[in-house]
Amino acid sequence: MPQLLDETAKGVYIIAATPFADDGGLDLESAERMTDFYLECGVSGMTILGVMGEAPKLSAQESADFVSRVLARVKGRVPVIVGASSAGNRNLGAFVKKVMDMGAAGVMVAPIAGLKNEEQIEGYYDAVVREIGSTPIVLQDYPQLTNVHMSVSVINRMLAKHDSIKVLKHEDVPGLRKLSKVRAADSDGSRKRRISIMVGNSALHLPQEMRRGADGANTGFAYPEMLVEAVNLCLEGKFDAAEDLYDVYLPIVRHEQQPALGLAVRKEVLRRRGVIKSAHVRAPGYAMDAAEHKELDELMARLERKLAEIGRATKPFKG
């Protein structure tokens, strides 16, 4: 019986890519290698079929196959969250039931496009919770992508109303003050439980967010070992050591955080590191050109040089 996601979630919940072959077909073998890689990096959980997982470009069958294969590979060692955002609640409900039956630990739900004010946002999550009952939810607050904007108040109201929302995936920008305010409600008596806050937004502000009380990272940086080490250092209170390490990777974090191009870069780094066979992004999607490959060569070479200066190196994944 797999463990369900709860409010104690912390560490790195890696946002997994969905590997395709060069011809665009789903590459389940790479999915298994990628799963091994993430586990070897020490992640505390995995989130599959998120935004960066190209979920809306999969067929229903492909989604099911991918979820099934990843879950089988993970074998319950870490919780697996499945992205379940959907244009219709009925489809969402059916999909959630399916993946929870398969052994997922919870689902991530971003607000659908077109929610324009806070009554609409609240009404939307009320309906989602009615649809999926007590299934644990990661609430994704990613306005740059969804164009749905939640204030701290509406987030706190929803957390108060729906016990099944266990984790806030925080990726608003600017977001540091917002994170602190949501965190504050855990201890000022206004909320009965302490929720988990995991940060996304490509980890661009990870050290500052951890200092402000985040519980970990829920993003897909292609060097997850750094995320794991930095987050663990922060959880031990060693913020400066964490930031020293993080800053070495910041040039690539910053590069990967670019919309559209970012996913292509992320997959290409995983490919170069021996994790997945092809960096193919399904259309419509970004395909790197020669200049972008060269740029990435330089950034990766610089990373190795900077790591060498502190007696470290990245290592390709052996599988």
Place this chain on the structure above:
Amino acid sequence: MPQLLDETAKGVYIIAATPFADDGGLDLESAERMTDFYLECGVSGMTILGVMGEAPKLSAQESADFVSRVLARVKGRVPVIVGASSAGNRNLGAFVKKVMDMGAAGVMVAPIAGLKNEEQIEGYYDAVVREIGSTPIVLQDYPQLTNVHMSVSVINRMLAKHDSIKVLKHEDVPGLRKLSKVRAADSDGSRKRRISIMVGNSALHLPQEMRRGADGANTGFAYPEMLVEAVNLCLEGKFDAAEDLYDVYLPIVRHEQQPALGLAVRKEVLRRRGVIKSAHVRAPGYAMDAAEHKELDELMARLERKLAEIGRATKPFKG
């Protein structure tokens, strides 16, 4: 001493155009004729320098001159609201002080662009009220233009907090249910006063809005005499008669309601009716072409035919 705007506002508060000469210069003579025209049509108030008044295209001096000339012409016969939306609160405050000193009855304030959630919206109006004290405010809820979205809750919170907000200019779409909900708070004990709700959005849903409890129209249709008659009939409870009249004009209401083109059409109708000398819209703005003039010819001719069928006619303004 001019009367200040309060919650009893009702009838038609016409949104006035700002007349320019063909060369783009401010035409204060036409402004006076236009003022006479609106008063002759029986409006209960005027709103100048609103969105349709091309306010951001005027220089500070032109704004002052225009406000001053209109106020002098009105001579206190009806309240004059001045649009005061501004990118900076300090400028807003200085402008509000100036026009209130001149004799304006209140100001209309739309939320600035970029307010993304309800805490930000509330914070913005808190700051505006701090800046302008007890000056009566028309709160403009026009998300199609501002891209700022207010739920009923945030509107009601702001009405509860700020007594100086006297009128809601309602122009959200779809907006009928929203109007009813704001209205309901007047009588269900949750608000201590009944506020005024005037409808905008080019009066496209005026009859339905009046049936739901609006107090009048705050828009700039180029046949204000119809708005006045229809709103008065509604205020007497003669909704069907009002709608019969309104529907005759609906084809032009619908035509004028188009963004960008609408202002050009509105000014051209006013010009044709003898109200203003030129239909010039300042750049960047829409300039009607021959096909659009012909289209308007047809729509205006159809209006006269339909009016003739019920024994009526529009009359050019003699001034």
Place this chain on the structure above:
Amino acid sequence: MPQLLDETAKGVYIIAATPFADDGGLDLESAERMTDFYLECGVSGMTILGVMGEAPKLSAQESADFVSRVLARVKGRVPVIVGASSAGNRNLGAFVKKVMDMGAAGVMVAPIAGLKNEEQIEGYYDAVVREIGSTPIVLQDYPQLTNVHMSVSVINRMLAKHDSIKVLKHEDVPGLRKLSKVRAADSDGSRKRRISIMVGNSALHLPQEMRRGADGANTGFAYPEMLVEAVNLCLEGKFDAAEDLYDVYLPIVRHEQQPALGLAVRKEVLRRRGVIKSAHVRAPGYAMDAAEHKELDELMARLERKLAEIGRATKPFKG
């Protein structure tokens, strides 16, 4: 062998609703009655699974069942266009192949969200055409919904490049001048063929659009018989007679054109007319309340009164 859509398309291509039972299940029996109704109204074609068809809220199986049942009922009497917009081109391609194999006459493709400039728009349609070959396409230009903005130039460039784009579904606002400009390119030598332009946007500007050269309507107004009669009158050059008729229905056209509420109203009118069993809209979606039902009662009663004045009446559908 069903006829494929081509540039001669004209008349009314009705945008069909997707009927659900009160419990949200797909109601294929109502789908058949609705098909009969549309055909009885004299439509020249049908578009199913468009925006108003709640396509993204159907499961893959439901979509296939619905398409199949409608096609079987139509029996080739009119062309059936299937909405095929999709977040991924591979899914889009597979779906298009399936529905064309079933007997669809063509597909409607709106630009995906997030296309921000004209190179991206052009690149998107290039990729779609590569994916679906010579399948006839209705290009949907509906920026209010998609937030993708096409100038006349980019539309004309795509029409020049892709012969398979047969119809422009025109629903930009303001759009009249745009329609004329696209039309002009048919005859000024810059395009080798005359394309079909069908208007959407709930037919809010239908008479003006037909006068400017549109070939018909591609929208879902719940009184299709009016659309058919008005469009036919226009195609015979009897524009004033068409507009006289249209204007009687304009209050309801205007009411139905409201976003979100509009679909609920449209389905409710179809239900009241005996066409579909339930007006259910799948969540997330608008559910009419008592005030909205009363409002619709009044508008429908007014329509009958106005029709009676010209010796007409709507008739419930007998099936």
Place this chain on the structure above:
Amino acid sequence: MPQLLDETAKGVYIIAATPFADDGGLDLESAERMTDFYLECGVSGMTILGVMGEAPKLSAQESADFVSRVLARVKGRVPVIVGASSAGNRNLGAFVKKVMDMGAAGVMVAPIAGLKNEEQIEGYYDAVVREIGSTPIVLQDYPQLTNVHMSVSVINRMLAKHDSIKVLKHEDVPGLRKLSKVRAADSDGSRKRRISIMVGNSALHLPQEMRRGADGANTGFAYPEMLVEAVNLCLEGKFDAAEDLYDVYLPIVRHEQQPALGLAVRKEVLRRRGVIKSAHVRAPGYAMDAAEHKELDELMARLERKLAEIGRATKPFKG
């Protein structure tokens, strides 16, 4: 006679803040110190009243006073560009005339909000050029702020048509490929002149942009000495040395790049460095709280530690 901006512009054109006193009044004394500071840092030019200069929050008189004082202080040593974006072309024209008469070297013009397609964008700049004649223009391409999206094609068409556009301020995201494409048109025969490309977007991708052929930076980072040194190294072809230096500051570049908060941080760093007296941002604007001050303390302390590791330090400005 001041030199006008031309296509040879390179180096750092600093985006200047507008200093206010704690009570919100314009602080012209700080403006002079800030000017001295920028010049001492070695900037090649200054851009005042840009987005970060809070231009729309100044009164007309304040704008004129500020421009005048800065120009007087600069005494022609470097070109000064003035932000001239305006809602109306007539106001824009009058303002441009005024500042050019005062001795500005050119103006920066961002597209007004609401330009939705490329015909509209092109039409807008056509009108601006008609209004201001041959005044040298910096074309600002900052879609994250303006929500106006330009493809490479429309940028190149405008550069071909308007010789007075001398500089592209490039700040689209992702933007690296776009920069290369605009650059390519300088040498592939499609454009008769090589234009200047300066990068904005808070310099978040400066090293990559310089490697791709940018001529410099046009942003307001609060350690301009780093921008100057890094850009100069790049212009000498020493890209790796430049990036080594840049990366030390990247944590703060990344922190400052946050919308809204960024300006407050930038002003606070300038205040701490002794450049301006107050970090006041005019309302509506971001005011840093205690947590944000502490966060900045830590980031600035880390910067000094990292600089010390390479035998460097920042130095407060003595004025």
